[in-house]
Amino acid sequence: MPLEYHAPVHANSREPAMTERPSRRSGGRDARIAARQAADASRVVRPGLQGGQYRPLSDRDVERIHETALDVLAEIGVADAPPALQSLALERGCKLDPAGRLLFPRMLVEDVIAKAAREFWVYGRTDSRYDVHVGGQRVHFTTAGEAVTVLDLKQRRFRPSTLLDLYDFARLVDRLEHIHQFGQTIVATEIDDPLAHAASIAYACLAGTAKTFGISIGQAENVAPIVDLFDMALGGEGKFTRRPFAVIGCCPIVSPLRFAEDSTAVLMETTRLGLIGDVAIAAQAGATAPAALAGTLVQTVAETLATVMVVNLVRPGHPTTFGIWPFVSDLRTGSFTGGGGEEAILSAAAMQIARYYDLPASVGAGMTDSKLPDNQAGFEKGVSVAMAALAGGNYVCECAGMLASLMGCSFEAMVIDNDMLGMVQRSLRGIEVNDETLSLDAIRQAVDGQGHFLGSDQTLELMQTEYLYPEIADRRSASVWAESGGRDVLEAAHERVHEILGSHYPNYLDTKTDAAIRDRFPIRLAPADMRAACGRW
Template sequence: MLPKYNVLTEEQVLIIHNESIKILEEIGMDFEYEPALKVFRAQGLKVEGNRVHFTREFIEGKIKLAPAEFTLHARNPEHNLVCGGENIIYMPGYGAPFIQLADGTRRKSTMQDYENIVKLAGASKNLHMTGGTVAEPQDIPDEIRHLKMIYSSIKNSDKCFMGSAEGRERAQDSIEMAGLLFGGKDVIKEKPVLISLINSLTPLKFDERMLGALMAYAEAGQAVVVASLVMAGSTGPAALVGTLALQNAEVLAGIALAQSINPGTPVVYGSTSALSDMRTGSLSIGSPETALFISASAQIARYYGVPSRSGGGLNDSKIVDAQAGYESMMTLMAASVTGINFVLHTAGILQYFMAISYEKFMMDDEMAGMLLHYLKGFNFDEDGLAYDAIAKVGPGGHFLTQKHTRRNHKKEFRTPQLSDRAAFDAWSKEKLDTNQRAHKQWQEVLANYVPPALDENIDKKLLEFIAQRS
């Protein structure tokens, strides 16, 4: 494994921490949810209206309670994931309302898309979990959408998945369903199976929806990603360090709430901060500034001793083109080499989170595979040094007929899944670009995918629960 690289000095991390503490102490944050205010009052903090004024001692004490790493349990224990340390977890994009099609058109996403993307993630060798809200199924009524999504995640793959963050009640439903799958709520309280995405409302607020979900998950011992998306220039200052301090303040406050409710709640330090384009104000995520935010966030989370989350294959492109590729690689690589543990939006994202594309998904899956290989770094054993092979061939020969070559290339070289390495003439027969190759590939993967069987009894109980809640 390659060492993770740092973009800040230790002193700079400390400056950001102290700026965040100053924000939390002197400005405070708004929590638009009475039960959360009640928790803070009970902790002895000054609460005026919705405004909570934190203290250094409180924040620094609470963050210490968060575990440095935790295991997220999957239906198939082979897919259990350790979140934290040196580990990296890749998964699909989250929350996009549209599907961008290979022919350049865009449509609303549906339940079928959700199911397809769960299956593609289930089939992937490079994506470690199937994520959550992988497409917003707009053909399903809002009130029961979360039930259908959770069921699809359970049914179509045996990898880890995410719960609903749409308020306390839907979080509660997610927990109930996970309980049915894993043999009871007391079982999952001891071994977390759900992880959910709690976002602040930048600047310096948390809304009722997110706080309700955070509290439900913390009470049930389930993991939460507490994330902030500062749009530098609009919802945050037009300054990178100031943006990091603001983001950090929000995330620290959210983590402190989770630890106040249930000390030791597994949490992930989340950042998806990016820019506002200064011409139009729109979110811009495929930028070098975003890559810097990602890199700094990995390091800040390391300083606190908690796992980190950022975005993955981020870009502002409208279609699967060169811009989609080069921007996504920059941000996914930044996340991967700086030590982000939980990489949301690894695969599929286009149009600054507004769309998912099947073709982009396959392209990102390839990039994820390339990066996992890159992260393995170098092999320094005898086979890695290969002195015997070098000696055998000697000056002027070649290595293609060496036993070492035949054996070792499979260990050290990665075979591309999607990239085309053919000679020009061979490629010219069909002249397929990445978008076209990916279009064929995802349909093949989907056609060949067999979801792992789900225990009939559990399946029945889940369906009964959904019927009863619908």
């Protein structure tokens, strides 16, 4: 039987959301939530700050893109729809054209958009601080990428990524404040068996972090086993669907406008079982989408709406991400380039369109083309991540650790990018303007008194609540920096990586649960590599 999707009202929401069943102990949980919210209010930055301040498109531009995307779905359609999807779609009034392309009537698409889920929750397994509320204009930063290489900074070369790398990235993100969710950063290139790969990836995330996470599953038949693995981690059948701590990533469209057979089947099975499908649609301007940026938005909107249709045809009203990830080509070579201004503006525009639909959305940003965590990586990541966040992206993905146009990932880059994400969050928070912050009395006291504000009551009070301080970026004077060895940000990040990974071996799975999971699934992560005594770091 398919698992059930429970949608009661969450304590912090007026809309139905994925959450746990009511409990006699809910009063205690409500108290913990209230205490957490009070603590959050005193923090300089926190997950879920509001975006939406930046709107690169006019309202009329957005409407024209929407209308043209509906024309694409109704008149051009999407090819290679699996038979099961065709059957569901034809029952709802879709048609097949003479070439077998599935055509979606405008009224049906608009009806599905109107009734689609506006939000969902993903839950921290051990701590409610890690709960992620996806929807509205709440912004969260998450890793992703599924790169096939990892940067060895000392050797300045990339090597094939492994399952052990994924476990280490999960442990690292577990200690980085401004990365709110761990997405699968790399693939385990040494594992060929699909179930072993999926189960080992899921296990590495469970063992490495208490934060919510996202993984990809390549075959539909492996979705249910991974649900069983997650249920085992929580201690009972059905617990994961009632209180999900992970989303299942997939790319169900091959641009331009074709369903990807395996990935579409994964999305349908994920939805059927009541899981959250985290979709990514990445039409590439100038290669698999029009070179005109507006045309790329039209096509990517149409393709992303097609995936919303898939989910709602299988399970009406079930949550999914509006995963609109417009990509860009370097037209001199035809290859993907993630670091340019075109990518930044497309990502921001995509999130503005998602806000127009009021659908929970994800977008790629921070996808530098640089091969090192250097100046190029810094400006390419900073610009695109800030624009996507300020435009209201719910999940800003790929935003930390990625290098080489998504082909590589770096531990040092992850640490550096954590500082950058904190700065972007601070910009999201904005400037509070009220009688107290306008500071008339503070100005008068400084002028009448010491002539500066350094020791004032206001300065001391706001020092830890208004100002964010970086962990890696160096703000010391040049002379102090030189006297202390003159290390650069890469050296500082390298040291921090080794500090965390040399000591942080969390125990998020108890011995009995760990043994049960290993007994049932082909887990390829050796216990000996999950202890500080391994000496790897």
